[in-house]
Amino acid sequence: MPQLICKDLSLGYGSQEIQHGLSFEVNSGDYLCIVGENGSGKTTLMKTVLGLQKPLSGTIEFSEGLSSRDIGYLPQQTDVQRDFPASVQEIVISGCLGRKGFSPFYNKDDKALAQRSMERMNILDLKKRCYRELSGGQQQRVLLARALCATQKILLLDEPVAGLDPKVTADMYELIDSLNKDDGVTIIMISHDVDKALRYASHILHIGNECFFGTKEEYRDFKDGAVKGEDDND
Ligand SMILES: Nc1ncnc2c1ncn2[C@@H]1O[C@H](COP(=O)(O)OP(=O)(O)OP(=O)(O)O)[C@@H](O)[C@H]1O
Numbered sequence: 001m002p003q004l005i006c007k008d009l010s011l012g013y014g015s016q017e018i019q020h021g022l023s024f025e026v027n028s029g030d031y032l033c034i035v036g037e038n039g040s041g042k043t044t045l046m047k048t049v050l051g052l053q054k055p056l057s058g059t060i061e062f063s064e065g066l067s068s069r070d071i072g073y074l075p076q077q078t079d080v081q082r083d084f085p086a087s088v089q090e091i092v093i094s095g096c097l098g099r100k101g102f103s104p105f106y107n108k109d110d111k112a113l114a115q116r117s118m119e120r121m122n123i124l125d126l127k128k129r130c131y132r133e134l135s136g137g138q139q140q141r142v143l144l145a146r147a148l149c150a151t152q153k154i155l156l157l158d159e160p161v162a163g164l165d166p167k168v169t170a171d172m173y174e175l176i177d178s179l180n181k182d183d184g185v186t187i188i189m190i191s192h193d194v195d196k197a198l199r200y201a202s203h204i205l206h207i208g209n210e211c212f213f214g215t216k217e218e219y220r221d222f223k224d225g226a227v228k229g230e231d232d233n234d
């Protein structure tokens with residue numbers, strides 16, 4: 001049974017439409033990669049799925065008792081966010097806030113969950129360090145641990161490897177893959193690396209002038225067709 005069904009979504013801001021006709025579904029245990037050019041609306045789509053903004057039209061349905069509050073989110077990083085003056089521990093545990101309604105206090109369960117998430121991401125030794133003094137790769141692990149505090153079910157990751165060197169990028173992909181395969185976490189990830197998407201993902205959503213949703217095998221055929229179409233035009 002799908003965890004998330006998006007039907008005929010139209011996305012945008014005010015009267016400006018950025019994308020329309022987006023339909024896709026995500027089943028438990030899927031690994032969906034969202035690819036597409038800069039400005040095509042990938043981050044807007046994630047924010048819409050999270051309920052941070054409304055679609056211009058279309059529907060978003062969750063099942064299995066899930067709601068947008070059960071999604072762990074790793075936002076696309078800006079320089080301002082990288083400079084955030086808080087400890088690793090504080091940032092990780094703030095992932096619990098979405099579930100807590102108006103209560104600003106953390107309980108024992110929240111603290112235990114933050115500890116487990118830091119262990120899983122191998123950053124326990126960093127827990128007292130200031131976030132802004134960490135390397136880019138360490139910061140992304142902190143944000144993944146934070147997202148894991150929000151949920152163990154679905155993670156939305158917006159370009160989690162942007163700006164990381166090849167070794168740290170490879171480690172990050174392995175870590176995300178292990179969360180998906182070993183822990184059964186559903187992954188929805190925005191990435192510009194189509195090769196890696198084809199290696200790790202089960203499904204691809206391509207957003208652009210032409211949109212595509214299907215398995216990665218179907219996506220290969222779709223891309224081959226597009227290249228052949230270009231050749232035919234020569
Ligand atoms: N808050 C906003 N208000 C108005 N327009 C916005 C807002 N945020 C983004 N946009 C516009 O919406 C379009 C899609 O932006 P979005 O950030 O979703 O693209 P993206 O696919 O994530 O791009 P990138 O690969 O660069 O991260 C862009 O033209 C952008 O300028």
Ligand SMILES: [Mg+2]
Binds near residue numbers: 042043044076158
């Ligand atoms: Mg983006």
